[in-house]
Amino acid sequence: MHGLMMNTPLLISSLIKYASQYHSDTQIVTRTLEGSIRFSNFETLNERSKKLACGLLELGIKSGDRIATLAWNTDRHLELYYGISGIGAVCHTLNLRLSDEELIYIINHAEDRLLFFDNTLKSKVENIKPYLKSVEKFIPISKTKDLEDIDSHYLNYENLLTRKITNFDWPVFDENQAASLCYTSGTTGRPKGVLYSHRTTVIHAMASCLNNVLALRVEDVVLPVVPMFHVNAWGIPYSVPISGAKLVMPGDKLDGKNLFDLMDKENVTIALGVPTVWLGLLDHMDKEARKPHALERVIIGGAAVSESMIDRFEIDYGVNVHxxxxxxxxxxxxxxxxxxxxxxxxxxxxxxxxxxxxxxxxxxxxxxxxxxxxxxxxxxxxxxxxxxxxxxxxxxxxxxxxxxxxxxxxxxxxxxxxxxxxxxxxxxxxxSKDIIKSGGEWISSVALENVAVGHDAVLQAAVIGIYHPKWQERPLLICVPKGDNLPSLEEINKFLSDKIPKMWFPDAIEWVDKLPIGATGKVVKAELRKIYKDYKI
Structure with missing residues (x-):
């Protein structure tokens, strides 16, 4: 026996439609790539997304077509999220930190028909453009001058939004229709595409709002520092419209000072990002000797958070870390x-x-x-x-x-x-590929890294396994120093002595100017293993 309830499809367009009806004047604040602050709201986002949808339909975009975006966190990128998926096309966010070769592979593999991009990334687009097999039009979404006169392949974004939408409403279709596409970072091979549906996206957004998850409230002001090309900014562009919270988009200026100033001015209560971003913010908070005044919580993902980072936020500034x-x-x-x-x-x-x-x-x-x-x-x-x-x-x-x-x-x-x-x-x-197997024991490189960065002289740390004739592998600790002080291995191990088992102590330490960081902000240990493949312990 089946239940007798409505079978209403869960569509991404329902999120912005809801927000425009019940949170219409709630602000969306964007720091543009030019540096100015632009104010919008959920009603405007819905209207502009509808106009974009009409423009895409006039270009011949059909359900299931892949549309690429190469852009920072702005309200224009939000319009693409909703305008593309809202008509049944697939919003394919591209990681702008990838190499030209990786972008070419991903775009060709996805067979994207259009490429929307921030004008600050035009040189990257020009570099890859000759090698893209499926892209028909290139559309800058931020301020630009007469690109249509330069190349017929370019379109003016605002011209796409001139359509009248009096009789337009978001189409209704199967909730299992593909909505967005993200590719994995591909650190151990070619990137792979992950295709999300409307149903999965909406359910994930609802779950994110739960009290034991992000606990988003209508009075919150949310700043996703995590880029919109990192798994749809962890779903924040979809969960915030449900909660009715104010949304602040940081653009491309993600250094400590610019983040601090924006968070302070816009009364941000919750921010989300990877540990490397928070290091810069914490350093600027130390200079100001205060936190952004309304900040209550930071959500840290993408890599393990260290005890020292939690302490700096919670003890020094009263900001809860999750x-x-x-x-x-x-x-x-x-x-x-x-x-x-x-x-x-x-x-x-x-x-x-x-x-x-x-x-x-x-x-x-x-x-x-x-x-x-x-x-x-x-x-x-x-x-x-x-x-x-x-x-x-x-x-x-x-x-x-x-x-x-x-x-x-x-x-x-x-x-x-x-x-x-x-x-x-x-x-x-x-x-599983980073665990260090030593004498029948498993040594956690993550745990060793997290305690190592607690040392006053260590800014960043990475641990890899080095071949050992007796133990199979032993840990090599690779550190970026905070200053000129470079402690010896003995001094580091003394610091670690009451924090981890002696078996886990690194057998050697190397000090470097920087660690290889991948497109998702994580240390690329495969690169470290190449560099130190002949290292002797």
Whole structure:
């Protein structure tokens, strides 16, 4: 027997339609690429997105067509999110930090028909343009001069938005229709496409708003520092319209001072980004000797957060830190760390091991750890195994690949090694390819890195395994210093002595000017392994 309820499709257009009706005058603030501040609201976003949709239809864009964007976090990029997906086309966000070669491969693989881009990225577009097989038109979305006169392949963005929309309403179609496309970073091979549907996107957005996840409120002011080309800015452009919160878009100026000034002026209460971004903000907060005055919470994902970073935010400035974890293949949020009420009376030192974990699974995401043979391991906080996930917004197949991305029993293998404790807190100990196997023991490079950056002389740290004739592998600690002081290996290990097992102590340390950072802001350990492949310990 089936239930007798309406079968209304969950469409991305419903999010902006709702926000324009019930939060019409709630502000969307953008720092433009020219540096000025532009004010909009959800009603205007809906109207301009509709006009864009009409313009796309007149260009012959059809349901399922892929449309690429190469742009920063602005209200114009938001219009593309809704205008493209709203007519059943696929919004394909491109990572502007990728190399020309990688962008060419991804655009050709996706077979994008149009490419929208910020005018500050025109030189990059010009470089790749001759090699793009499917792109018919190139459309700058920020201020530019007479590009149509320069090349007939260019269109004027604002001209697309001149259509009358009196009789236009967002079309209704199957909620399983593809909505957006993101490619993985491809650090170990060619990038792979992850194709999200309207249904998965809307469910993920609703789940994100839950009280034990992002807990977005109508009185919040939300700043996604995480780029819109990183898994749709972690879904923030879709979850904020549900909550009715004010949205602040930072453009391309993501240094500590510019972020601080924007957050301070616009009363930002919650901000989201990767650890490298917060280092710059914290340094500027130290200079100002205060936080952006309304800031209450930061959500940190993309890489493990260190104890020292949590302490700087929480102890020095009273800003709550929430660790989060997910993947491109997971839309992306899978877990978020919020302390259960029973932990509220613990001392800070007793809370910290819990706060450093990635967090507990949110509703809709199942987590499981298994051994090498696929046997489920206990949730005891000690047993370490391969982390598997499943749920309604998790990948089943990569774009254009016939082979399933799942295990034979329907789980997705994240490639992470993790533990799960009895309270459900998941802790990633390493990527399976980064774990250091030494004398039958597993050494977590992530854990070693996190304690190393707690040293006053260490700005950034990365750990890789180096071949050892007796132990198979031993850890090499590679550090970027904060200043001129370069502690010896003995001094570093003395600092680590009460924080990690002695077996985990690095056998060597190398000081470098910078670490290789990939397009998603993470350290590229594959590059480090190449550099140090002949290193002797």
């Amino acid at each position: 660790h989060a974890w997910g993947m491109t293949e997971m839309s992306p949020i899978g877990v978020l760390n919020s302390l259960k009420p029973k932990f509220s009376k613990l001392t800070r030192s007793d809370k910290m091991p819990i706060k450093l974990k990635q967090g507990r699974g949110i509703y809709g995401v199942e987590l499981q750890i298994v051994d090498d043979d696929g046997n489920e391991l206990p949730r005891d906080g000690a047993s370490s195994g391969h982390l598997l996930v499943r749920g309604p917004w998790i990948i089943s197949n990569y774009y254009k690949e016939k082979k399933s991305a799942l295990t034979k029993d329907g789980w997705f293998d994240t490639g992470d090694i993790a533990t799960i404790d009895k309270d459900g807190y998941m802790n990633i100990t390493d990527r």
